[in-house]
Amino acid sequence: MSENLLETLSVLILLSSFVLMANKRISSYIKSFRIQSMLIALAAGVMGVRSLLDEGRWDILIICILIVVLKVIYIPGLLNRTYASVRYKVEKDFILNIPILVLVCCGLVIFSYFTLVTIDGSSQGMSNMQLVNSVSVIWIGLFFMISRKKALGQIIGFLVIENGLYITAMLATQGMPFIVDLGIFIDLVTFVLIMGMLTFRINDQFDSIDTDQLNNLKG
Amino acid sequence: MKDCTPGRIGNEAMNSIAYIIIQLIVILLAAPLVGGLIKKVKALTQKRKGAPVLQMYFDLYKLLQKTSVVSEVSSWIYKAAPYIVFATALTAALLVPVSTKIVPVLIPGDFIMLVSILALGRFFMMAAALDTGSTFGGMGSSREAMISSLIEPSILVTLFTVGLLSGSTSLPRIMQTVQVTGFPLAHPVYMMVGLALLIIIIAETSRIPVDDPSTHLELTMVHEAMILEYSGRHLALLEYGAAVKQLVFITLFVNLFIPHDQLIPFMGFGAVILSLLLYLLKVVLMAVVIALIEVNTVKFKLFSIPNLAALSFILAFLGILQFFILGGYHV
Numbered sequence: 354m355s356e357n358l359l360e361t362l363s364v365l366i367l368l369s370s371f372v373l374m375a376n377k378r379i380s381s382y383i384k385s386f387r388i389q390s391m392l393i394a395l396a397a398g399v400m401g402v403r404s405l406l407d408e409g410r411w412d413i414l415i416i417c418i419l420i421v422v423l424k425v426i427y428i429p430g431l432l433n434r435t436y437a438s439v440r441y442k443v444e445k446d447f448i449l450n451i452p453i454l455v456l457v458c459c460g461l462v463i464f465s466y467f468t469l470v471t472i473d474g475s476s477q478g479m480s481n482m483q484l485v486n487s488v489s490v491i492w493i494g495l496f497f498m499i500s501r502k503k504a505l506g507q508i509i510g511f512l513v514i515e516n517g518l519y520i521t522a523m524l525a526t527q528g529m530p531f532i533v534d535l536g537i538f539i540d541l542v543t544f545v546l547i548m549g550m551l552t553f554r555i556n557d558q559f560d561s562i563d564t565d566q567l568n569n570l571k572g
Numbered sequence: 573m574k575d576c577t578p579g580r581i582g583n584e585a586m587n588s589i590a591y592i593i594i595q596l597i598v599i600l601l602a603a604p605l606v607g608g609l610i611k612k613v614k615a616l617t618q619k620r621k622g623a624p625v626l627q628m629y630f631d632l633y634k635l636l637q638k639t640s641v642v643s644e645v646s647s648w649i650y651k652a653a654p655y656i657v658f659a660t661a662l663t664a665a666l667l668v669p670v671s672t673k674i675v676p677v678l679i680p681g682d683f684i685m686l687v688s689i690l691a692l693g694r695f696f697m698m699a700a701a702l703d704t705g706s707t708f709g710g711m712g713s714s715r716e717a718m719i720s721s722l723i724e725p726s727i728l729v730t731l732f733t734v735g736l737l738s739g740s741t742s743l744p745r746i747m748q749t750v751q752v753t754g755f756p757l758a759h760p761v762y763m764m765v766g767l768a769l770l771i772i773i774i775a776e777t778s779r780i781p782v783d784d785p786s787t788h789l790e791l792t793m794v795h796e797a798m799i800l801e802y803s804g805r806h807l808a809l810l811e812y813g814a815a816v817k818q819l820v821f822i823t824l825f826v827n828l829f830i831p832h833d834q835l836i837p838f839m840g841f842g843a844v845i846l847s848l849l850l851y852l853l854k855v856v857l858m859a860v861v862i863a864l865i866e867v868n869t870v871k872f873k874l875f876s877i878p879n880l881a882a883l884s885f886i887l888a889f890l891g892i893l894q895f896f897i898l899g900g901y902h903v
Contacts, residue, residue, distance in 0.1 A: 357758075364760040364894055371890075375883060452882035459886055459893075466897055485897045 355403050359524070362396040363486040366520060367462070370493040370513055374458050374500075375451055377444045382509045383432050389513065390424035393520055404528055412531040423538055428512065428545050432505065435549050439556050441503055441563070448500050461492040483524045490517030504552045504562040508545070515541060588676070592666065595676040598848060599665040599823075603815040604628035606822065606859050611786075613863035628815065632808050640804035643704045653700030654802065654809035660693030661816040668743055668823050671847040672751060672833045675744040682742040683731040687724065690817065694720055697810070701798035708790065712797025715874065719782060719794065722881035723775045726768055729888040733765045734828055736895055743824075751831045760898065764891035766829045771884035773825055773862070775877075777818040780866040782877055792871055819855070822862075826854040 369389040376382055394417050401413035436442075447454065465488040494517050498510025519537065522529050552562055559566045608625040615622025624630075642651060666677045667686045679685065698716055701709035735741050738749030756762035775782045783794040790797070799810045832850045836843045872880065 360898060361758060361760050361763065364764065364890075367890070368764070368887075371886065375879070452878055455882055455886055459889055462890065462893055466893065482897050486894075 355399055358399050359396060360483060362392055362399070363483040363520070363524065366392045366396070366516075367486040367489055367493075370490050370497075370517075371455060371458060373509070373513065374493060374497055375455050377447075377451065379436055379442055379444065379503065379505050380433075382506060383429050383436065386432075386509050386512055386516075387425055387429040389516055390420060390429075393516055394420040394425060396520065397523060400523065400528055410528070412534075413528045416528075416531070416534050419534075419538055423542065424512075424516070428541075431545060431549055432508065435552050436505060438553070439505070439562050441561060444501060444503055444506060446502060454496075454500055458489075458493050458496060461496060462486075462489040465489045465492055484521060487517055487521040487524055490520065493517075502563050502565050504548075504555055504564050507564065508548045508552070511544070511548075512541075591674045592676045594674055594844070594848075595666060595670055596662070598670050598851075599662075599816060599819055602852060602855060603812070603819040604632060606819055606855060607815050609856060609859040610863040610866070613860050614867055617864070617867045628811075632812060635803075635808035635811070636805055638804040640802070640806045642806075643801065646704045649696065650700050650703045650801075651806070653696045653703075654806040654813070656696045657693045658809045658813040658816070660689050660696075661813040661820065664689050664693075664820050665816055665823075668820050669747060669827065670823055670851050671844070672744060672747050672827070672831075673836070673839075673844050673847045678742060678744060680742065682744075683735065683746075684728075684741065686743070686820075687727055687731070690820075691720070691724070693813065693817075697798055701801070704801050706801055708793075708797045708800050711790075712794055712800070715794045716798060718874075719775060719877060719881075722878055723772055723884070726881065726885040726888045727772050727776075729885065729892060730765050730768050730772065733761065733888060733892045733895060736892070737761060747827050747831065750828055751834045753831070756829050756831065761891050761894045762829060764887050764894060766825070768884045768887035768891065769825050769828070771880060771887070773821045774865065775880065775884070776821055777862075778814070779862060781869045781872050781880060784871050822855055822858050823851075826851070826858050830854055 366389055369385055369392060373382060373385040373389070376385060397413060397417040397420055401411075401417050404410045404413050449457070462485070466485045469482075469485050469488060491514050494510050494513030494515075497513060498507050501507055501510060515537075555564070555567070556562050559569075605625065605628075608623070608628050611627070612622045612625050664686055667679075667682055667689075669675050694716065698713040701713045703709070734746050734750075738746045740746055740749070750756055750762075753759060753762070757766055773779070778785045778795040784792045785795065787793065788796055788800075793800075795814065799807060802810055832854065833847055835850070836846050
């Protein structure tokens with residue numbers, strides 16, 4: 354039962370990164386990131402309940418609450434505040450148009466399937482094959498980051514990579530050590546705070562959050 | 573496959589003929605109702621009273637009384653098209669069972685047949701719209717050609733995915749397999765494919781994000797532009813054909829993703845009636861869902877439709893990929 358639920362959740366997490374890729378409004382980026390984090394918190398909750406019943410461990414449930422507080426409430430709130438203060442609300446110039454971006458993402462899923470299927474033992478358990486979905490989220494996050502030109506989009510791309518890494522680690526190891534998770538979260542908060550401030554600075558200097566304009570700094 | 577050799581009509585073959593008749597009656601009677609229901613729900617959400625649910629029956633009756641006006645310059649295609657469209661829609665309806673207790677026609681390679689039969693009807697509709705040489709007809713045909721060529725791959729991938737899951741290309745067999753899956757929409761593969769099929773239904777039945785069925789505004793119309801030249805009996809047949817096609821797609825969706833026949837433990841005539849009632853309930857639910865989607869979205873501009881089609885194709889494709897990723901197991 355919980356295995357089936359995790360499978361469904363891993364598919365939904367993959368789908369939410371596709372939704373992110375198909376959007377062009379920065380507010381929708383934040384919304385879909387929030388949904389993805391919510392799904393990850395749900396997956397962590399499922400694993401937490403299972404480990405509590407099986408081994409009596411509380412730590413994954415605590416992690417789940419931390420994800421809700423941090424990634425569902427705090428970071429999207431912070432990004433929304435940054436979004437409210439910049440002028441650009443819609444991403445206009447992509448490197449390719451949206452259907453092609455989404456098709457490339459499909460290719461990335463196939464790519465991660467073919468890379469993971471060659472690892473010994475990965476095709477035995479079904480839970481291991483959920484890895485394909487979560488590794489694809491990392492690839493899509495990376496691709497999102499390079500296909501967007503605005504700083505806020507790139508921050509969200511980074512956060513999606515982080516989400517992907519997190520869900521990969523969680524599904525592969527059935528819950529990481531508590532201290533590692535805490536370290537990751539503290540890193541993440543620091544990153545978002547620094548990037549938020551940096552975005553304000555870029556916006557002040559260039560009247561835009563287009564990172565292409567940083568090229569002007571070259572002498 | 574049922575054994576019905578010609579010349580010797582056994583009990584089995586009699587049953588099969590009875591099933592075909594039941595299926596046709598259900599589809600023919602329920603098809604105009606769905607459109608009326610969608611319009612009524614839309615009207616109610618906009619605090620209007622709206623036309624009666626049975627309005628389309630009255631319209632069809634009225635249109636059948638009137639003579640058809642045919643342009644002098646038109647060829648036989650113009651006159652044949654309404655009949656072909658209606659006939660293809662009915663044939664398609666025979667391939668999609670309304671309930672797995674009734675299996676009307678069993679042929680190998682079912683859903684490929686379904687898609688090609690509907691494509692045949694669509695081809696004649698587009699050809700007839702071009703036939704009289706009016707500007708609207710040509711515009712409607714070109715738009716329809718674009719939308720259908722974008723949507724068709726995702727229909728096939730969707731149906732192939734559910735076919736892979738049950739190991740058969742025959743729609744009744746697929747639907748029988750779905751019965752034992754439990755609730756398919758909770759299953760990762762079916763979930764993706766179900767969402768893809770929902771987008772396909774919206775695009776195929778000319779619903780609002782893709783086409784606006786209730787206006788005659790030249791900017792938005794696709795289906796309406798193609799049938800603009802028709803009148804009287806021909807128009808009635810085209811409208812009825814479109815309604816039947818819409819019900820075929822809705823039937824496909826509800827019977828693939830919300831199976832109900834395992835709820836009925838007993839066999840026989842009573843089970844068939846109960847099964848049909850449950851089916852009609854599902855169709856009503858689906859009509860309400862489609863109406864709510866239609867109320868909550870806006871009409872896309874024509875060049876945004878490839879985005880929607882890409883989304884639907886990708887959902888279907890991810891579905892087929894999940895089937896392989898999750899181990900390629902049979903449900």
